[in-house]
Amino acid sequence: MSDFRISRRTMLAGSALLLASTAMPTIGWAQTPKKGGRLDVAADSEPRNLNPAIVASNGVFFISSKIVETLAEASFDGKDGLDPRLAVNWEGATDGLSVTFKLREGVKWHDGKPFTSADVAFSALQIWKPLQNLGRTVFKDLEAVDTPDELTAVFKFTKPTPFQLIRNALPALSSVVPKHVYETGKIEDNPANNAPVGTGPFKFADYKPGQYYRLEKNADYWGKDQPYLDEIVYQVLPDRTSAASALEAEEIQLAAFSAVPLADLDRISKVPGLKVITKGYEGLTYQLVVEINHRRKELADLKVRQAIAHAIDKDFVVKRVFLGYAATATGPVPKNDPQFYTADVPTYAFDVARANALLDEAGYKKNDDGKRFSLRLLPAPYFNETKQFGDYLRQALAAIGIDAQLVNNDSAAHIKAVYTDHAFDLAVGPPVFRGDPAISTTILMQSGIPDGVPFSNQGGYKNDDLDALIAKASETLDTAARTELYKQFQKKVAEDLPLINIAEWSFISVARDTVRNIADNPRWAVSSWADTWIEG
Amino acid sequence: MTRALTLLRRRLVGSIFVLLIVVIGTFLLLEAAPGDAVDAYIVSTGGDAGMIELLRHRWGLDQTELTRLANYLWALLHLDLGQSVTFSRPIRDVILERLPNTLLLMGSATVLSFGLGSALGIYAGARPGGFRDRLLSIGSLALHAVPGFWLGLVLIIVFAVDLRWLPIGGIETLVSAKTGLERAADIARHLVLPVSALGFIYLALYLRMMRAGMAEVWRQDFVLAARAKGLSRRRIVLHHVARNALLPLVTMLGLQSVQMLGGSVVIESVFSVPGLGRLAQEAVAARDTPLLLGIILTSAVLVVVINLLVDIAYALLDPRVGASEAGA
Numbered sequence: 001m002s003d004f005r006i007s008r009r010t011m012l013a014g015s016a017l018l019l020a021s022t023a024m025p026t027i028g029w030a031q032t033p034k035k036g037g038r039l040d041v042a043a044d045s046e047p048r049n050l051n052p053a054i055v056a057s058n059g060v061f062f063i064s065s066k067i068v069e070t071l072a073e074a075s076f077d078g079k080d081g082l083d084p085r086l087a088v089n090w091e092g093a094t095d096g097l098s099v100t101f102k103l104r105e106g107v108k109w110h111d112g113k114p115f116t117s118a119d120v121a122f123s124a125l126q127i128w129k130p131l132q133n134l135g136r137t138v139f140k141d142l143e144a145v146d147t148p149d150e151l152t153a154v155f156k157f158t159k160p161t162p163f164q165l166i167r168n169a170l171p172a173l174s175s176v177v178p179k180h181v182y183e184t185g186k187i188e189d190n191p192a193n194n195a196p197v198g199t200g201p202f203k204f205a206d207y208k209p210g211q212y213y214r215l216e217k218n219a220d221y222w223g224k225d226q227p228y229l230d231e232i233v234y235q236v237l238p239d240r241t242s243a244a245s246a247l248e249a250e251e252i253q254l255a256a257f258s259a260v261p262l263a264d265l266d267r268i269s270k271v272p273g274l275k276v277i278t279k280g281y282e283g284l285t286y287q288l289v290v291e292i293n294h295r296r297k298e299l300a301d302l303k304v305r306q307a308i309a310h311a312i313d314k315d316f317v318v319k320r321v322f323l324g325y326a327a328t329a330t331g332p333v334p335k336n337d338p339q340f341y342t343a344d345v346p347t348y349a350f351d352v353a354r355a356n357a358l359l360d361e362a363g364y365k366k367n368d369d370g371k372r373f374s375l376r377l378l379p380a381p382y383f384n385e386t387k388q389f390g391d392y393l394r395q396a397l398a399a400i401g402i403d404a405q406l407v408n409n410d411s412a413a414h415i416k417a418v419y420t421d422h423a424f425d426l427a428v429g430p431p432v433f434r435g436d437p438a439i440s441t442t443i444l445m446q447s448g449i450p451d452g453v454p455f456s457n458q459g460g461y462k463n464d465d466l467d468a469l470i471a472k473a474s475e476t477l478d479t480a481a482r483t484e485l486y487k488q489f490q491k492k493v494a495e496d497l498p499l500i501n502i503a504e505w506s507f508i509s510v511a512r513d514t515v516r517n518i519a520d521n522p523r524w525a526v527s528s529w530a531d532t533w534i535e536g
Numbered sequence: 537m538t539r540a541l542t543l544l545r546r547r548l549v550g551s552i553f554v555l556l557i558v559v560i561g562t563f564l565l566l567e568a569a570p571g572d573a574v575d576a577y578i579v580s581t582g583g584d585a586g587m588i589e590l591l592r593h594r595w596g597l598d599q600t601e602l603t604r605l606a607n608y609l610w611a612l613l614h615l616d617l618g619q620s621v622t623f624s625r626p627i628r629d630v631i632l633e634r635l636p637n638t639l640l641l642m643g644s645a646t647v648l649s650f651g652l653g654s655a656l657g658i659y660a661g662a663r664p665g666g667f668r669d670r671l672l673s674i675g676s677l678a679l680h681a682v683p684g685f686w687l688g689l690v691l692i693i694v695f696a697v698d699l700r701w702l703p704i705g706g707i708e709t710l711v712s713a714k715t716g717l718e719r720a721a722d723i724a725r726h727l728v729l730p731v732s733a734l735g736f737i738y739l740a741l742y743l744r745m746m747r748a749g750m751a752e753v754w755r756q757d758f759v760l761a762a763r764a765k766g767l768s769r770r771r772i773v774l775h776h777v778a779r780n781a782l783l784p785l786v787t788m789l790g791l792q793s794v795q796m797l798g799g800s801v802v803i804e805s806v807f808s809v810p811g812l813g814r815l816a817q818e819a820v821a822a823r824d825t826p827l828l829l830g831i832i833l834t835s836a837v838l839v840v841v842i843n844l845l846v847d848i849a850y851a852l853l854d855p856r857v858g859a860s861e862a863g864a
Binding site: 045048049055056057058059131133134136137188193194201208210212214231233235236237238239240242245248251310321329335382409410411412413414415416417420421440449450453454455469 | 542569570571572573576577578579580581582584585586587588594621622623624630633634640692693696697700702703705706707710711731805806808810811814817818822823835
């Protein structure tokens, strides 16, 4: 896995990794991986575009990360939390204007052509920067990619860009697709978007709409002896109860991304031969937040926002809504983030009396009917848990005299109501923390974002100090200084409550206990599965 | 036979108007729903303002509703259903891929509910008020009261998870090289549970209708005459009573098959059958207007055809019906 590591800078980590990666299969199992077999997996959606270079989303990665590889993958023990993939080494210039990637030698595309730096340059400039949902932000200042030789790609930026941000973006944003497949015609209309060609351990084999996707082993894969599996079949199971039944009936061996609802986990964990796995999603943390429309006079008052924060029993939410499969949140960076998290922020203990007192102080006295004012509350419909938390929040607010009217929409209507029409007072949302606050977290508080941008500050919140802090962090090159700025950012957010962070959760996998080497990196479900194998 | 042809012509002309109204109505309804295809899409991806604008432009959503409706109708005139936003494929292909599965499911379920329902109805109606009648009436009502998805889930748990006699879902074994008869048998095996779930729910209607019809007929004079003639009870039941009670069931068959399209939405989801119902549900969630219009049109054509067949069957079964229409 790490045999091409050459840099002195990363030598130590590299050898540690080498050790870890060769030792991994034997730890705990004391078995050598068995080759062959077909892994049947539950899939709950059929992405309209399978090209992860264009659509960097978990739904797409779940399938295509086995076919198309990124420059680096997230790792539990690698340096900076990374493990090399198509790049074996990366180094940022001190002026923040360039990053140099050394690429892996001897890698071939699934169609047999060699993988070179031209492919990386093409993917970055023609796809990540102009077309990719996340890349459009992170690579906005990318000006050119120089390719001095076939195995070197030098990213050039017009403005100093923190190397830390680029590093943190690699696992999700750096899918490399072949230039020779995409250079003719419109990239968005390329048939390879639905039948991807990559360098990964598995090749795209076939897709039957409404039924399955099938991937087959890439015999020319660069990883030694990898992959172990012959085939991966994703069975499309649209019903929420199907995955659990299919696991029990042994029609599938793995259901990732909490395809088995939390309420079923207790029962399913007792089924012989099945195991519930909570590891392997550390890099995909979802945050349960209360989004606030600051255009509402009452909500523009910090005391009211503090009162709402005090009215919510986060422990109860974790215990009852998430059945324990979550953690309470203190601020906009999740506790499990190894780089940025700080616990040194103002906290809001569950205290109804204090909440009531704050509302009284703010001048919103209770009327004769015990109510202070009414609000529209829009829980996002994407997860059971966001809907259930909406029900809880309504009751929690009733206890402090705020009458919340629940407005339930389907996904499209919710997105429109909250992020375009601003037709909400409070909303419950699940933003994703993607390993660096600059990728998709700061836009939740930053001002000046056009209407209609989803998962961004559409609540009309504007705080010049916070804006300045976010701007400064985005151009601070020194990793330690940058990290410190994001610690201040967390403090400021917890202080001023542009939104209220309630809990953090990841997904759960349920698998047959014969499936080995699962959950061995922080983005396992969306990684390559090159080392996954089936026993027996 | 000319009578049937006249009927056919009349119905076809009327149907075109019906279809036009259905298309425009559906279009307006879906436009009235908040959020468009781009809103539905960015739920899973996010994206900045520029990307969203780009998508709206590429998917033609930056045009006015009227322009889009006009474009759609114009294309429809050339028998072009357009391109699906969610699948980035021609809608005709997407629908044709799923239609056979839905037809198979609906058809089998209709045969089951109509066949078994009327047979049991005859059994119950042979002695209205008797023990068998009571038992069947109550039993069928209970089945009718059960929600389709629940019955489906119970069938899955019992027959697929616990007993493992049948597959839990899908239309056929995935990635199998089965062909010909072997494949047909495989599909049949996969259909047992969904067809039962869908068919059993509608069975009660036929059963009760048959039974009620027969109870009515028993009181009529010609039955008395038949009895007086000394015909066997069996002959009276089958040839005189049941036969006369059958006609309303044919009407019901037309109406019911339409309702079954709705029921198949749920059953197709529970049993992961790649059919039209599930597709419609996905099209609504994705705000894929042209795809939904295509599905609705297909279903509307299906309904028109079924009703036409029912009318023709009627005309053939009961000379009075066709005569009055054709003669008018």
